[in-house]
Amino acid sequence: MTNGDDPDAGRPGLAVTRVFAAPRELVFRAWTEPERLKRWWGPKGFTTPFCAVDLREGGVLLYCMRSSEGRDFWGRGVFREIVVPERLVLAMSFADAEGNVVLATYYGLSPDWPLESLMTVTFEELAGATRVAVRDEGVPPGPDADGTRQGWAEMLDGLAAYLAKA
């Protein structure tokens, strides 16, 4: 597969990108310092009351997300790669409050969630701004087993308009 200069361009999985009007160093620190992470991590309506970061390869990011109903979801990531302030690769999992890896079913979520998924975050410097791209290979096991997961996310994107009408 040829994908130009971006080594991640052809990687399977989901990608989410946003440009932030802030210098790259600051954005990177917001991602790697626990007190800063707690300010923004988690879906809408959630807070992050606990976060600990051991920023070294093999080190662990452990966090607790709390829903608006007060339900806690613990998660952890093991740093696989750290390139300050350009790139982070983490192996992400659900966890219990002690930081042990647990299945998604522990939280009543689909058993299709993988036990561990690789998340790559890149921080690209633009003029006074930073483009953050999060790529996640956390897709359900079927396509994994087939070795051909690529394309399904695009497929779903393409069908989104159809589904909105259906």
Next chain:
Amino acid sequence: MPTGTLDATFAALADPTRRAILARLASGEASVNELAEPFDMTLPGVSKHLKVLERAGLVSRGRVAQSRPCRLEAAPLREAADWVESYRRFWEGSFDRLEDYLRELQRGDDDERR
């Protein structure tokens, strides 16, 4: 989410021919012959893919005489899309707050700034 459904859906979507078949069916029902047309594939070849799609609940077959037209079943796709959506929601929510936080930091009204 029911066990295994997502799995079957994503496995069915893992093949480009099957994705193309679904994309074709998204614009309306079609016979097996019509579905086979754009592909360099025998009718049995296309039927094999259709069986996978049927088993995953993504395609159903009508009962019109001998043609048995194929129809897209959207429900499992919607479930798969929901799964992707929950992922997106996580990042949209996080990014919205990160945006606010970075703005706050740059206004200098955060004591932590060093």
